[in-house]
Amino acid sequence: MTDVTAPLKTTRSGPAPQELKVVPVRHWGRWIAIVVALTALVGLAGSLAKNDNLHWDVVGNYLFAGLIFDGLATTLWLTAAAMALGLTLGTVIAVMRLSTSPVLYGLATLFVWVFRGTPLLVQIIFWGYAAALYQYLKIGIPFTDITFFQVETNSLLTPPVAALLALGLNEAAYASEIVRAGIQSVDRGQTEAAHSLGMGPALTMRRIVLPQAMRVIIPPMGNETINMLKMTALVSVISAHDLMSNIQDVYAQNYQVIPMLVVASIWYLALVTLLGIPQAWLERRYGRGSSTQGQASPLRRMLGFATGGSTLRPGRKGAA
Amino acid sequence: MNVPMVRAEGVRKQFGRLEVLKGIDLTVEQGQVCCLLGPSGSGKSTFLRCINHLEKVDGGKLTVGGELVGYRRHGDTLHELREKEVAERRRDIGMVFQRFNLFPHMTALDNVTEAPVRVRGVSRTQAREEAHELLRRVGLADRAGHFPAQLSGGQQQRVAIARALAMKPKLMLFDEPTSALDPELVGDVLDVMRALAADGMTMVVVTHEIGFAREVGDTAVFMDEGVVVEAGDPRRVLTEPEQERTRAFLSKVL
Numbered sequence: 001m002t003d004v005t006a007p008l009k010t011t012r013s014g015p016a017p018q019e020l021k022v023v024p025v026r027h028w029g030r031w032i033a034i035v036v037a038l039t040a041l042v043g044l045a046g047s048l049a050k051n052d053n054l055h056w057d058v059v060g061n062y063l064f065a066g067l068i069f070d071g072l073a074t075t076l077w078l079t080a081a082a083m084a085l086g087l088t089l090g091t092v093i094a095v096m097r098l099s100t101s102p103v104l105y106g107l108a109t110l111f112v113w114v115f116r117g118t119p120l121l122v123q124i125i126f127w128g129y130a131a132a133l134y135q136y137l138k139i140g141i142p143f144t145d146i147t148f149f150q151v152e153t154n155s156l157l158t159p160p161v162a163a164l165l166a167l168g169l170n171e172a173a174y175a176s177e178i179v180r181a182g183i184q185s186v187d188r189g190q191t192e193a194a195h196s197l198g199m200g201p202a203l204t205m206r207r208i209v210l211p212q213a214m215r216v217i218i219p220p221m222g223n224e225t226i227n228m229l230k231m232t233a234l235v236s237v238i239s240a241h242d243l244m245s246n247i248q249d250v251y252a253q254n255y256q257v258i259p260m261l262v263v264a265s266i267w268y269l270a271l272v273t274l275l276g277i278p279q280a281w282l283e284r285r286y287g288r289g290s291s292t293q294g295q296a297s298p299l300r301r302m303l304g305f306a307t308g309g310s311t312l313r314p315g316r317k318g319a320a
Numbered sequence: 321m322n323v324p325m326v327r328a329e330g331v332r333k334q335f336g337r338l339e340v341l342k343g344i345d346l347t348v349e350q351g352q353v354c355c356l357l358g359p360s361g362s363g364k365s366t367f368l369r370c371i372n373h374l375e376k377v378d379g380g381k382l383t384v385g386g387e388l389v390g391y392r393r394h395g396d397t398l399h400e401l402r403e404k405e406v407a408e409r410r411r412d413i414g415m416v417f418q419r420f421n422l423f424p425h426m427t428a429l430d431n432v433t434e435a436p437v438r439v440r441g442v443s444r445t446q447a448r449e450e451a452h453e454l455l456r457r458v459g460l461a462d463r464a465g466h467f468p469a470q471l472s473g474g475q476q477q478r479v480a481i482a483r484a485l486a487m488k489p490k491l492m493l494f495d496e497p498t499s500a501l502d503p504e505l506v507g508d509v510l511d512v513m514r515a516l517a518a519d520g521m522t523m524v525v526v527t528h529e530i531g532f533a534r535e536v537g538d539t540a541v542f543m544d545e546g547v548v549v550e551a552g553d554p555r556r557v558l559t560e561p562e563q564e565r566t567r568a569f570l571s572k573v574l
Contacts, residue, residue: 189419192374192415195410196372197410198407198408198487199407199439200404203439286425288425
């Protein structure tokens with residue numbers, strides 16, 4: 001690299017740089033892959049459209065049926081309530097796990113161990129059949145006969161309530177890990193700065209640490225919400241009247257299993273798509289003050305790719 | 321009124337087995353500027369953090385404004401303060417950090433108003449008025465709506481000073497406030513600190529800026545390996561030090 005001028009001189013003889021023709025890299029392999037994938041997709045779509053066993057008429061009949069909307073309503077409130085319960089309880093458990101008290105830490109760890117370590121399906125059935133374990137729920141003084149309040153377990157733990165408890169407690173275990181990672185991602189200097197301004201631990205957590213932790217918490221919690229929406233289908237085992245329960249009720253009578261599952265899939269897909277909107281909004285909201293730019297949405301990426309716009313995928317440039 | 325602002329008698333601190341402070345004696349009178357100098361690892365930052373109880377003192381006696389740091393005295397017994405009480409004591413002590421530690425999710429203005437509104441219970445409008453005035457004083461009147469990431473290091477540090485001043489502290493602690501700054505940005509921050517000292521603010525400054533210490537400081541304290549090696553008038557300590565250790569340090573940094 002000592003003699004830089006020599007090779008420059010030899011190229012002087014050709015045309016000026018701006019007159020040269022530029023040939024971009026041709027990605028032949030990529031074009032072949034696109035053709036293969038699109039052919040497979042069109043073939044699959046065609047065979048599905050022509051398949052009489054799919055009974056699109058049944059799908060059409062049930063897609064907007066009242067029973068389906070009843071189930072959808074249950075699925076939606078169950079998702080929202082379970083996520084609210086999970087996030088609230090999860091935050092408490094996350095703070096307990098970060099506590100210096102070994103007892104609080106131990107209890108929180110035990111909770112996460114139990115609820116993350118057993119299958120959700122088992123937990124759902126367990127809550128659904130809790131009456132087999134305790135016939136009555138009593139509030140009183142332990143180890144005495146004094147009872148302030150007593151209720152039959154089955155009248156309190158109806159299938160939707162049991163479903164909510166099962167999903168919410170399970171979610172709390174996962175959410176607590178996400179929240180803990182979020183809290184730990186905030187620089188210690190932030191806490192020290194807040195403390196030096198006379199802010200107490202609770203105020204510091206609420207105003208300084210958690211809002212910053214949100215940036216780390218929101219993307220995985222968005223995934224958790226999407227997962228939760230789909231996992232609510234599991235509560236059909238205790239007939240909680242969610243979308244899946246009602247779908248099963250229908251195909252138990254008319255035996256149109258596949259068309260009814262298509263109806264369910266269409267609705268789950270639609271709801272999951274809708275959930276992406278508030279997630280994107282929240283990510284922007286809590287991303288304030290950070291210099292990282294928001295990623296282009298998947299739809300824009302797809303359209304950009306179709307028109308050959310490679311500017312949306314700067315990461316690939318260097319790799320190609 | 322003649323209670324010293326900060327008084328340390330044999331203050332000790334250790335991290336595990338490592339003894340960081342081995343008996344610090346130091347007095348800062350009201351309205352004075354005390355500059356702590358010394359090589360890294362000498363314990364000067366740790367001592368500064370002990371003053372507002374970000375670090376717990378392990379031995380000796382440390383008082384701020386006559387009150388024992390971290391404890392409440394009841395006759396002959398000392399009660400350790402609850403976190404809430406510690407927070408109350410800290411209101412009167414402002415602190416400026418080496419790495420600014422501005423709240424990145426808030427604008428410069430919100431950084432300044434946050435504590436007065438939430439801790440002191442000042443009304444939002446009044447806090448905003450005072451914050452604008454403070455930002456003007458540190459030369460950032462036009463940056464109120466900017467987020468920290470949109471400001472230079474020097475600007476961030478000046479916002480941090482305004483944020484600390486918004487609590488109307490009686491004592492300001494500076495932990496190497498210019499060490500993380502590009503050389504050409506140091507001047508602006510030092511100017512703000514100079515003005516603050518001229519206003520009569522009591523300040524304890526951990527710094528490597530010998531010029532600032534000589535010009536603004538009322539006392540210079542040279543620390544090494546957890547002890548005070550030499551303390552006194554900065555013009556004497558920093559130009560004709562008595563101790564060999566101080567001379568060796570100054571010859572390296574000057």
